[in-house]
Amino acid sequence: MENFKFNAYTEMLFGKGQIAQLSEVLKRYGKNVLLAYGGGSIKKNGIYDKVQSLLKDFTIVELSGIEPNPRIETVRRGVELCRENKIDVILAVGGGSTIDCAKVVGAAYYYDGDAWDVVADPSKIDKVLPIVTILTMAATGSEMNKNAVISKMDTNEKLGTASWNMIPQTSILDPEYLYTVPAIQTAAGCADIMSHVIEGYFSKTTDAFVQDKFAEGLLQTCIKYCPIALKEPRNYEARANIMWASSMALNGLCGSGKVGGWTCHPIEHELSAYYDITHGVGLAIVTPRWMRYILSEATVDKFVDYAVNVWHLQPSNDKFALANAGIDATEKFFKDCNIPMTLSELGIDKSNLRKMAEAAVKHGRLEYAYVALNSDDVYKILEMCI
Amino acid sequence: MENFKFNAYTEMLFGKGQIAQLSEVLKRYGKNVLLAYGGGSIKKNGIYDKVQSLLKDFTIVELSGIEPNPRIETVRRGVELCRENKIDVILAVGGGSTIDCAKVVGAAYYYDGDAWDVVADPSKIDKVLPIVTILTMAATGSEMNKNAVISKMDTNEKLGTASWNMIPQTSILDPEYLYTVPAIQTAAGCADIMSHVIEGYFSKTTDAFVQDKFAEGLLQTCIKYCPIALKEPRNYEARANIMWASSMALNGLCGSGKVGGWTCHPIEHELSAYYDITHGVGLAIVTPRWMRYILSEATVDKFVDYAVNVWHLQPSNDKFALANAGIDATEKFFKDCNIPMTLSELGIDKSNLRKMAEAAVKHGRLEYAYVALNSDDVYKILEMCI
Incomplete structure (x- = not known):
């Protein structure tokens, strides 16, 4: 730690x-x-x-x-x-x-x-x-x-x-x-909470166990209660747990004691800077594509933890299949929350991808991220989001 | 909540x-x-x-x-x-x-x-x-x-x-x-951390999901790292996670938003008040006996959560068997950490049990506990500890 x-x-x-x-x-x-x-x-x-x-x-x-x-x-x-x-x-x-x-x-x-x-x-x-x-x-x-x-x-x-x-x-x-928060804002808010947690969870520091257990707990909270809040906007239990999770996700509990910068937030900030889109929607679109892009022999064990401890998928010897199933579950979850899951749906085409990729690397200092990314990497991730 | x-x-x-x-x-x-x-x-x-x-x-x-x-x-x-x-x-x-x-x-x-x-x-x-x-x-x-x-x-x-x-x-x-903390103090400290978490985890409030996930994470931290710290006193990862868990266990993260008073702490305080024993040792002795005593149709579901989410026991249709297995695991864990698990080993006999039981109910206001206890109940729990 x-x-x-x-x-x-x-x-x-x-x-x-x-x-x-x-x-x-x-x-x-x-x-x-x-x-x-x-x-x-x-x-x-x-x-x-x-x-x-x-x-x-x-x-x-x-x-x-x-x-x-x-x-x-x-x-x-x-x-x-x-x-x-x-x-x-x-x-x-x-x-x-x-x-x-x-x-x-x-x-x-x-x-x-x-x-x-x-x-x-x-x-x-x-x-x-x-x-x-x-x-x-x-x-x-x-x-x-x-x-x-x-x-x-x-x-x-x-x-x-x-x-x-x-x-x-x-x-x-x-x-x-929160009872009157519109459905898309409720879902985008949960995507934001989950992204805050995920940015810290995927870190080169592997021995911050307390922080990782807190992170897994907060992700499970969003996974459990976001669909309930969408179905029953006045469900106090769902709103209370999501609200408390929002404060816990980014007050230092999950990220303290871990090295490495963030990735999806800096990339999304460029989308918002150019197109003024809802932050949480941008994060939901970018996150699973980023996950797929960085999955490798070096990162697969963390993705296995994520699949098993967060999504409760059955442990298996095929680590990559399990890791991909966790990423699939992430993408499906956002989709089931009715978040538009492509940039095209938001009216964003390829015209600014290169500029946004370069700015994300510069402002987000992505050379220090969990998996270091250059502007070509970010361009490819953004292309996957179109 | x-x-x-x-x-x-x-x-x-x-x-x-x-x-x-x-x-x-x-x-x-x-x-x-x-x-x-x-x-x-x-x-x-x-x-x-x-x-x-x-x-x-x-x-x-x-x-x-x-x-x-x-x-x-x-x-x-x-x-x-x-x-x-x-x-x-x-x-x-x-x-x-x-x-x-x-x-x-x-x-x-x-x-x-x-x-x-x-x-x-x-x-x-x-x-x-x-x-x-x-x-x-x-x-x-x-x-x-x-x-x-x-x-x-x-x-x-x-x-x-x-x-x-x-x-x-x-x-x-x-x-x-923490490198030079003696083994028994390391183990007793972990028992204290776990007890703080357990006191809040077993609550009549059933919808504080975030708090329960934090609690399960901290319990898993002690279960994972206490044996490592005992075997390798200079293992930084183990000491760091236990140390951080100690602060997180009783700063409000696990107990906020839940009703009900504590049980094992008030009972243990009487043991210390009469016999000046190590607090964590007393807690380790009392906790599994209290668990067995309060296990019932009304509490079994929480014990099932505890068995599955904390001890990773296989879910089963026999709820009571699963609940008891979780309690067995708790007792075995403390024993494996070389904590004396009976009052007799500490030189405590039955002579003050009745007085201690009465004082625990009074000072601990055990009528507000997760399962309300009177002095007869506490006497029986203490008897199980002899």
């Missing part, structure tokens, strides 16, 4: 009605709140009104319209609002996009320069305004980690940044808030 | 040589350090000298001789030292006993009355001096949680207390520090 620091310090308030604690939580920081949210679904499902009624004693300034792939222009707008209104705390109500945007607003607030600098260079992040979140999507894990991803569409850049100081102070997770 | 708050905020510095960060960590709080430790093993294995050399710029006051079941007299002595020396931070170097003692010293420091009050009534705990730990035993999980257990031998009381403010700020976990 590699050396690591683990520090998932967010106070997680999980369960029905936990929003009742919101005012107690926020008043630790002050009276001036930046309320950050997305396209307005929180106005339809009642959370917006609930927040307003709970925060009558606070001064609320709104940053609304945060995009599904949040953009640097929105971050800049948020920073201005914070400075103009002497904001004490940012309340992000939404999914990963809203929370990511809030984090970078909080970081850029203390940075004396353009907000894009703290995205392109995380070492420029020092202090961060306190972040509190109310989660309305189970996917990115941003509610309990130090990461944020921001897009700059004029240059087709979608980059991740990170800081220990960007971790939310408190996150409120009420599984009932 | 039940509502819960999860907040395991400790900064965990894990791996070889992490002690190098000690001075950076401590200087966040001030210059005056209470160094708390036990019987002196840290002087033999070099950690004491290392700490002294790293903290040349600090003023160190020592609280030494903390007992394996730490006593209230030692806590009181620690509080006096903190007050006399204007201590800024407590550095606990040791296992759970030392860390538990440090926590209660830190809590009683701010309490205007006798230290035993904050043990008997956790609601009396408010502020706590910052706690930093260097872990030298993998067992209690105290390095990442809010619990502490203190003994008062004159009244045969061994009670647990807890506070969110008692969670250590930083814990340094270097698996190499």
